[in-house]
Amino acid sequence: MTRRSIGQINQKIENGEANIFTVEEFKKLVKNDDAPDFDEVDVVTCGTCGVMSGTAAILNFVVSGPGEFIRAREVYLNGIPAYAGPCPNEWLGSIDAILHGTTHSIDDDNYGGGFLLKELLEGKSVDVRVESAEGLTIENTITIDDVIRGQIIGTRMAFKNYTAFTNPNDHSIPSIFAATPLEGNLSGLTFSGCGDLNPLQNDVPHNAIKEGVKILLNGAPGYILGDGTRSSAEKPNLMLTADYKEMDPYYIGGFKTGQGGEVYDTVAIPIPVLSEEIYNNLLIKDEDIKLPVADIKGRHLPLAETNYKEMWEGYDLRPQYDDSKCRNCDQCLVEEICPTNAFKNLKLNISYCFGCGMCANFCKHDAFDMNTGDVDLQIDGQNVNIPIICRQSDRLRGNKLSLKLKKLIENNEFRL
Template structure:
């Protein structure tokens, strides 16, 4: 039975009277044996942060004076190739382009689209290089304040279901699903997904988080365009868009993998509680969410399963750096492997992703972090191994989920009516 309408919830939001809980706050109540009632909760906020390969940016970039060239044939931003068009912008001296978060710099193999997007959103100066259709080369610099349009689109973000990955073979495997080449057999597990906090875990049939819903994408207010590519009823995901000029660089960036740099984003979504069944969809616990363990050589080969309780319960959000243990190795393996470049001679906690690679890699125990371990059965054998790489960041997910909660409580995020 319906308790209230979207309009009624919005009236309470505008008055500052809405009761808002994060999905983890709901899960805590359930774990403690409580059963929240729909009449007591107006909105539940959810969130996730992790590698989201389907991220692209649509940009309008100034290059040269009007009339300097007819059209752009090729364009590089900080060495990363973009795709000029679709609008040709003849003789305007500026270029419309699309650039992928998974694109790699032609000059620096460790720099990719995710790092570029963070630099753009952060207001850093961007080097522009254009080859015109006549073969002329034009070089300039730009920044977010000069870029006319900077719209991010995510074609496949915030999956409900994820897999985890291990290498059961003797051979080393390069993959986007691990921060470095993965050794085997069964040396460790790489995981993704924010479990009970994840938006579509709390709305698995996309009843509330649907086409037209407002969301936060990297802290910028955006909307759900619809289902993402490869979305299915069993494994739904979202297509999203938001203005990069309103984004916070803390919530996005690059993440180096064994197969080159990737891009990570943060997404938060609100679930209006219209009835008891909607609220009860959020009564989920990490231990009850199955996480398949798959072969990194082929994601469809399922070896066993674990759950998100093993991933997130009792684990640390961030590593602890112990500089007294650092031996200043000539080649620092942590510096080489850190996916976000958070470690130089100090640990930059703002850039840190909480992936765990530093604690796994340092031979001198200069970093410690509880990242969990799993045990599952393969061919009638019990296999135990540590979680060595987390490609989702629970800390950023929690921060953005809490930020959305504050916006709603303060009347700064009004829900829209796209619901049944």
């Protein structure tokens, strides 16, 4: 079997001779039966974006002058509880804190760590309240410039495949897998996963994606620490890390669900084509990737099976908003349910938009035009057609970060 080394590929990159494709570019060629041969592909940059609950930030910042309190006991950032420590920083006035992306504000379940991490990167002010070990309350305001050191660690990221959910029950059920309580009687389907764009989907079984490999996490250079929690041979995921302060706020943020605020991240990983086996694994297509459909109440109770082609092919990645159709309702349902707060004051902030499809499926006046698709399934011996009402993954962001990684490699700013 033909093989080549990382050193050989890096040399071709330095000489400007390497053939580098984003995963989107490569899959288009594959689906058109025009895929380049093994010898014509050196690197494919793969990307995924989605709700990734295992996101935590380790932050160090100053909240007071030295000597004002002994050590922090409790820390709140915009009302979101963070974990003080592990370093006590006795008498220094500085805090080490661990913030979970899924922790909710004590005042608002829909506002959580994912939203705060985005706002902090955008330069917005964050209110800090510290309850000290000796009973003092210290309040201050910080921005990203006050964060001395920040690191994101994702304990389970970039799942190779996931599950779609529907609700066969006769009542709505709130869940982290739907942006609102999911209505019953098979009225809608929600799913996660970027299909054949996902890095792990293109590298079975981890020939190139290994511990220590360099990646981009939310736009910042980072590393694979190893397998993530709950990782298995059937459903692998990764533990990743990168410098929080170097991240681009476009690629990270909050996502409201039926159970409160969650967090989304974007990951891009280069796959150097070192062998024909790695090359052959890159030929996988959406239609080859099975997607189980489960009861959202049972979560692991299988109802049917589909594939990622049925989820993505031919459907829109973003809505078109026609403000002439907007009726300025007393209570705007879209503004209320938009998972990323992209629709505010009758305006769509496309940079905040996640392409989830909720607006098009729930606006009473059809002000949002977006084909999110539907799927034909056989459930309990009956053929049913279920509309896809919510995506918790975003192919557009995944593709954009894949393209950024490709350009960095081509410009010798990212070495494999």
